[in-house]
Amino acid sequence: MNDLDTCLRCTRDLRDHELGRYLCSPCEDRTALHLGAIPGLFERLGDHLHRGSGGNGPAVSGSKSAPAPLxxxxxxxxxxxxPVLGPLETWVRDWEEAGYAxxxxxxxxxxxVTxxxxxxxxxxxxxxxxxxxxDECADExxxxxxxxxxxxxxxxAPRKIAVTCPCQQTLRITLDTRGETCPRCGAEYGHSEVLRLPLAERRAAA
Known part of the structure; x- marks a missing residue:
């Protein structure tokens, strides 16, 4: 049971009906959507296995040319x-020990994977x-x-944004960053907090 009144993943305050849970309802729903989509996305990897292949299927080499490299x-x-099946089955084994799966x-x-x-x-x-x-499972x-x-x-990939911690350490984040810990002073920032940090000043080229 979560003794805190915030979601462990997005740090949003839990509503009355969510108290005691480790994740808020939106984070649970988002994780469920991801789990539902992963098998189909995994199956489509074969369409992109060859260099030069697009979303319509693998590249087909002519009879007189070498096959496209993988x-x-x-x-x-x-x-x-x-990094797909390994982590997923690791969590299933973890949940199995807890009696969930x-x-x-x-x-x-x-x-x-399915x-x-x-x-x-x-x-x-x-x-x-x-x-x-x-929350760690949902992140993975x-x-x-x-x-x-x-x-x-x-x-x-999401564009990296450079922001500055009050200790003057530069942190590189994305708009969907869950949170960040400053490596210099150890300050911890949630999603909304890290997005409110001031942008880092660009240094002039030498």
Whole structure:
């Protein structure tokens, strides 16, 4: 049970019906949407595996030319221990120990990703109310969703913005940054707080 009156993820004050939960309702809903979308995005990775391939399918080489080279980063995303399936099944195992879920490590990667996402989504409300690390899980799920979305839709990564901590340390954030901790003074900022920090002054080129 959360003894605080704020959401662990976005630091928004919890409403009366949310008290005791670790995440607010909007953060829970957003995580559920991400879990629902990840299997489909993961399945579409194959369309972007070859260099030069677009959203309409893999590039097709002519009969007299060598096949297009594979994009190693995408190939890694599709592996059993890669940054998609690995973290998802790690959370399923964690929730299994707490009695929330059941892991299934059989079948093809897409089947395992689908099972993991369905399991986490089905047990999400219970975890939001009882699991003290649900904010970390939600962060990792959101990161996986963003990575897959950028690859399959061609979106670029969020632009970095330089802001200044009162101790004069420059912090580089994005508009969807959850929060930030200053490496110099240790000050902790939530999402809205870090966005209110003054922009860092641009230094003249030497």
């Amino acid at each position: 994009r190693i980063g995408i190939l890694d995303l599709q592996t059993e221990r890669g 059941e892991v299934n490590e059989a079948g093809a990667a897409i089947d395992r 099972h993991a996402c369905r399991t986490l989504r089905f047990n999400l409300s219970r975890a939001v109310a009882q699991h003290p690390a649900i 799920v959101a990161s996986i969703w963003r990575t897959l979305t950028r690859i399959t839709t061609g979106e670029t």
